[in-house]
Amino acid sequence: xxxxxxxxxxxxxxxxxxxxxxxxxxxxxxxxxxxxxxxxxxxxxxxxxxxxxxxxxxxxxxxxxxxxxxxxxxxxxxxxxxxxxxxxxxxxxxxxxxxxxxxxxxxxxxxxxxxxxxxxxxxxxxxxxxxxxx
Amino acid sequence: xxxxxxxxxxxxxxxxxxxxxxxxxxxxxxxxxxxxxxxxxxxxxxxxxxxxxxxxxxxxxxxxxxxxxxxxxxxxxxxxxxxxxxxxxxxxxxxxxxxxxxxxxxxxxxxxxxxxxxxxxxxxxxxxxxxxxxx
Numbered sequence: 001x002x003x004x005x006x007x008x009x010x011x012x013x014x015x016x017x018x019x020x021x022x023x024x025x026x027x028x029x030x031x032x033x034x035x036x037x038x039x040x041x042x043x044x045x046x047x048x049x050x051x052x053x054x055x056x057x058x059x060x061x062x063x064x065x066x067x068x069x070x071x072x073x074x075x076x077x078x079x080x081x082x083x084x085x086x087x088x089x090x091x092x093x094x095x096x097x098x099x100x101x102x103x104x105x106x107x108x109x110x111x112x113x114x115x116x117x118x119x120x121x122x123x124x125x126x127x128x129x130x131x132x133x134x
Numbered sequence: 135x136x137x138x139x140x141x142x143x144x145x146x147x148x149x150x151x152x153x154x155x156x157x158x159x160x161x162x163x164x165x166x167x168x169x170x171x172x173x174x175x176x177x178x179x180x181x182x183x184x185x186x187x188x189x190x191x192x193x194x195x196x197x198x199x200x201x202x203x204x205x206x207x208x209x210x211x212x213x214x215x216x217x218x219x220x221x222x223x224x225x226x227x228x229x230x231x232x233x234x235x236x237x238x239x240x241x242x243x244x245x246x247x248x249x250x251x252x253x254x255x256x257x258x259x260x261x262x263x264x265x266x267x268x269x
Contacts, residue, residue: 021156022159071207071215
């Protein structure tokens with residue numbers, strides 16, 4: 001018999017990162033996740049691949065503004081700020097530890113509240129109502 | 135025929151699609167950096183990149199529901215800004231075939247449609263050519 005969900009929550013898996021900046025601005029994948037979190041009254045996000053960099057601490061992140069013509073475009077995507085908002089609004093956020101390690105991310109470089117997904121502690125896909133790749 | 139086109143120091147051909155990576159951002163950054171230093175730049179868009187200057191995009195993106203009052207410029211508005219800021223040194227061309235195939239042939243003012251079989255003229259008009267992405 002197929003395993004039964006034990007939570008009403010859904011798990012969003014995000015693997016692809018950096019899908020445009022000047023054309024995307026606020027409307028990135030985490031904007032969609034935030035709206036789904038509102039509609040679903042809670043969900044979890046598992047970051048994998050390059051998307052784990054969304055969850056790294058941003059003390060030394062470069063300024064996010066771009067000169068185009070005579071204007072400064074300062075509305076580029078800000079995935080770290082978006083993750084902090086998602087955490088504050090009750091979403092659970094996991095980052096795949098193997099991918100963090102592969103990218104050379106130091107152990108203390110995760111945003112507070114983000115959990116490391118590893119073999120002995122990771123979201124159980126079969127426990128969710130659904131698993132969606134965004 | 136190449137003589138009909140203005141000369142350019144650099145041709146940047148945006149072949150890859152928007153919303154797939156930071157290729158379009160790189161094209162804007164590179165163009166800005168070159169133009170700010172006085173270089174003459176040609177931009178050419180092919181494939182889905184022709185949609186960057188689609189007139190139907192209008193000046194602003196759809197509203198951000200969590201920041202309703204804020205306006206976010208479309209790529210068409212950013213292209214118009216770049217053309218206005220560098221009116222003599224920037225020329226922007228869009229592939230006619232790709233534009234028509236995608237219903238994007240109504241471009242903002244300042245974008246010139248060119249047939250793909252004229253592309254060699256554009257390569258000949260520029261000292262160097264960068265291709266960003268693939269169609």
